[in-house]
Amino acid sequence: MANAASGMAVHDECKLKFLELKAKRTFRFIVFKIEEKQKEVIVEKVGEPTQSHEDLVASLPTAECRYAVFDYDFVTEENCQKSRIFFIAWSPDTAKVRNKMIYASSKDRFKRELDGIQVELQATDPTEMDLDVFKSRAN
């Protein structure tokens, strides 16, 4: 399954882990990395349900791009417990241009593989990945 724009394949594990997050809620977040040598997107890290948003921010490198999926739980005004699955395109300003290009061109194809994403977020620095941002986008 090659990506027409950048030629990146998506490893099967990515889709499997995502389905587990969606259906069984076994993970809080998953971080994906593009492995240039194998020319595919692989799972770099998963987070336990007990972990939180800060752990996700901590596991993202400061000068390299990543994709991440985060299961955000919140309580609405009517006191309902709800959750939203966020797709985060982590593209920090300090990353190299080539890195950003590869991730940007493969993003659409990759997102289509992950069926069930509710909100997409692009973050270029840690302030854009703040909990307030999640809260405002979750509505």
Added chain:
Amino acid sequence: MANLVESYACTPSTERGRGILISGDPKTNAFLYCNGRSVIIRYLDRPLEVQVYAEHAYQTTVARFSPNGEWIASADVSGMMRIWGTHNGFVLKNEFRVLSGRIDDLQWSADGMRIVASGDGKGKSFVRAFMWDSGSNVGEFDGHSRRVLSCAFKPTRPFRIVSCGEDFLVNFYEGPPFKFKQSHRDHTNFVNCVRFSPDGNKFITVSSDKQGLLYDGKTAEKKGELSSEDGHKGSIYAVSWSPDSKQVLTVSADKTAKIWNISEDYNGTIAKTLTCPGSGGVEDMLVGCLWQNEYIVTVSLGGTIYLYSANDLDKEPLILCGHMKNITSLVVLKTSPETILSSSYDGLIFKWLRGVGYSGKLERKDKNQIKCLVAVDQEIISSGFDNKIWRIPLTGDECGEANIIDIGSQPKDLSVAIRKHELALISIETGVVLLNGTQVLSTVDLGFTVSACSLAPDGSEAIVGGQDGKLHIYSVNSESLTLKEEAVLEKHRGAITVIHYSPDVSMFASADANREAVVWDRVTREIKLKNMLYHTARINSLAWSPDNTMVATGSLDTCVIIYEISKPAASRITIKGANLGGVYAVSFVDNNTVVSSGEDACIRLWHVAPQ
């Protein structure tokens, strides 16, 4: 969370050669004036209470309360008029494009249903009257060929409108629907202001030809004038009637305000002359006035507001002062109660006392512009746009003789070693200058474009920030007067704008034009707090709290953000809209209070409660 504790308002914007129009609400004792793009509401009996309406997109010119006190109509230089509510958060009722040029005066009719506005119509209509809620015109106003400086509505029936302007004409319209009736050309210079008496029987026009003429309110016949004996010796800029219609107050460029008794035969004789109690310069020319209940308000060209009591004219007036232009620096002096020194772009330095407000102006013999200002115990060091540094000793309220030091290039940033305050470090285009007292110790060319600098409190270390975002740390050798480079720190991605050491010298914080601030440990030079990236425009100023736990940053995006060193940057306190137009200076008054000032010429104190 942060809440506003005190606000030191700006003064009305004035222009040489023109009057300004201030107005008020007799019921609540409020008065209104405009500065920059805001309308300021203040109270005659509570001068420290200030409200600011900042919704205009262009410079505001005049604002008026409606007769019932519920609405305020304000106008700006683009010809837009906004009508908004006085209570309930200034909710907008209507917005009209009234004229195609600036609006100079506006007035409500006595029943609050119609508004007349006059100004510069760029060849087309100079005056327009319309219904306040629908905007539909209620008359045709021709007869003027140049800018109409003032207009007035007769407060009693039958309704009349008078307008006067730069073509020396005073025009009279009858209606509604208003139609041109008569024109008078009795003045020989710009007619600056026209006002009806509160009982509607007379109206008075004042002009730059130093005359004041009185007319019958119903027929517009010229009936009398203000006596020339003891009259004004300069252009009369504004006029205001007393509430009983028996006296008028006029202010003039000859720096006096005069109160005239108006007799039944329409002649005015002088009752009292009030001279502006200033230092006698051009800024004491009086340009605006208002007589409300028992208060008499006069405004000088320098922006100072003088409040007299109408019952006791010999009493010293209450002086309300403030900045008119962008406040570029703030310094907090450690006296008690805390004194704040603020300096603005036009070279004025004011002193403010917490809890009291304006407490004095620092008289300086030369009024050059100030860009940077630093104050230590008994001295102020400032720099402007020329090649000189000014060291001014401070004794109480007075400034002593300034010591002027020429350093050879324009200073870009100024820093003083707080514990050894003869030592100062000034950054110039490609280097720094070390100053001891009034002597230039050495000028060091550093080879890169310098944008900010800071000197450690004991004078042994200096940090210089470059245009490229690199922080260079030098140790200062006071014997050999050289700077030895110790380290170069790279983290910032924009020109460094400000660097400050923490009060206990264990840390320092730097901020750049790319919205980022970083706190470093001074000894190890490691980053202590990063990701302080929450501003959306360049950071102009930075301050440490006296107990070293918090850092406040003020930015061009009008916000002040306070970070706690012990917590991650994400848990920050943001003060949005601290100063319209951009925050240029921020400082801590004590561990829980931050003071901010900026483009809107206002100084605000905020109480910050750590979470």
